[in-house]
Amino acid sequence: MVRRDRVNSVRRPSQGDVARLAGVSAQTVSRVANEHPNVDPATRERVRAAMSELGYRPNTAARALVTGRFGxxxxxxxxxxxxxxxxxxxxxxxxxxxxxxxxxxxxxxxxxxxxxxxxxxxxxxxxxxxxxxxxxxxxxxxxxxxxxxxxxxxxxxxxxxxxxxxDIDQADGARQAVNHLLSLGHDTVWHLSGPCDSHAAHRREHAWRDTLRAAGAPVPEPVRGDWSPASGYERGKALAADPEVRAVFAANDQMALGLLRALHEAGRSVPGEVSVVGFDDIPEAAYLPVPLTTVRQDxxxxxxxxxxxxxxxxxxxxxxxxxxEVPAKLVTRSSTGRPAVKGH
Incomplete structure (x- = not known):
């Protein structure tokens, strides 16, 4: 048996060293190194254990000659x-x-x-x-x-x-978000959009606009952010200050987080006065003080x-x-609800 400490430290371990340690032929070692399917599972594991013990690394150029791939x-x-x-x-x-x-x-x-x-x-x-x-x-x-x-x-x-x-089905995800808010009874939905140089932001914004038009709802001017919570907060201040804003679709969850802070500082409750939907379903979304309704990307x-x-x-x-296209899925949580009666 050839152990790691008995292999000449000046040279790299060879297939022959692995074969002797594993008790198999050099051809079997080659098959394991090249991911050949016709190797007994127990033998494969024994060879891999020998490779690990010796610090053996397959020659990628040689493997490419055999398999046609570098891995x-x-x-x-x-x-x-x-x-x-x-x-x-x-x-x-x-x-x-x-x-x-x-x-x-x-x-x-x-x-x-x-x-x-x-x-x-x-x-x-x-x-x-x-x-x-x-x-x-x-x-x-x-x-x-x-x-x-x-x-x-x-x-x-x-x-x-x-x-x-x-890609994720960006358009359908945005449609689900807007239709959810409209189905709750909101007259329209404001949009906190992503940056101009983003494919995803464009698709989500276009779907938001098209969904409102198809429903015969007013289409407010979008408020543009840059994906960051800071931009959601800064742009969200204008939304929070407008009493007509009752429902907002944010193009991602991070901007939605900033918007939620802006609404909180303005004394506007979520979802009592304003409903908010995000996009992404980041891990934190379910654990906010008001868990965020959002569109999940797989x-x-x-x-x-x-x-x-x-x-x-x-x-x-x-x-x-x-x-x-990977389907998008609306995840409904506590940040959305029916609109309060105006004046109450």
Whole structure:
């Protein structure tokens, strides 16, 4: 048996070292390293335990020659500090791990097609099998043409380009929020919208406006924030000061949090005087002093679909570019209720 302390510390452990420790052939070690399905589960675990004990790491270049894959997915995204981007990235990472892939992240600062293309090029030379672009922000050009021959899937992006894509059904989520407030008896619904450079903000705002028009309800001028609680608070002061405002759909939960503070400071009760609906269903939403009614996004499902489409694209590069929408779900809590009778 070859133990870790008996392997020459100058060289890396080899497949032969793993084979001797596990009591199997080098071919079996190769099959385990390359994720070959025809290996007995108990043998597979024994080989993996030997790899761990020896600190053995498969040669990715050699594995790629055998499998045609490096086992690595690249992810390109704008501001990873943005809650939606961060949760999407986390979901993709989890789904990639379940599918046997590692993840290499590349951040993009400039909101330009050139910056995205350069990030994709940098990943292309780092042994990735495909790329997921989280295109949450609107680029400087309406079309997106990436120079890489690698498979690409776009999350939270524009459908106008020819890449496969995955997104929450933003429009239906907004419709559910507005229809919920209208069904409670509110005459109309004000909107605390997201920033102008966001795909999600545009879709939610358009659906809010279209839903009000379809119901024959007045369409107030939207109040624009930037996704942050601070912007929800600052913009929310104007909403809180207007006695006509009885129902508000905030484009995300963080802005809804700021709005709730503004309403509290103005002495306006929720939902007694003003009903509030958010979007995202962040973990804190259910534990606020007034639990927030919101639209839930299933980020885990987004991650699974991104990896699914990417693997599909790897196997069939010339196939049709599929677009998948993950359903949104309204979660009703205590921040919404029937409007109070005016004058009471």
């Amino acid at each position: 690595m997915i690249g992810v390109v995204s704008f501001d990873i500090g943005d809650l939606g981007n961060a949760r999407t990235f986390g979901a993709i990472t989890a789904a990639a791990g379940e599918a046997g892939f590692s993840v290499n992240f590349m951040g993009v600062r400039a909101r330009t097609e050139q910056a995205v293309s350069e990030a994709v090029d940098r990943l292309a030379v780092q042994s990735v099998d495909g790329i997921v672009l989280i295109e949450s922000r609107i680029l400087d050009t309406p079309a997106l043409t990436l120079p890489s021959a690698l498979p690409v899937v776009v999350a939270d992006g524009d459908r106008a380009h020819g890449y496969p894509g995955v 980020f885990a499902e987004i991650g699974r679909h991104c990896v699914e489409l990417l693997v599909e694209r790897m196997a069939n590069p010339g196939g049709p570019a599929r677009h998948l």
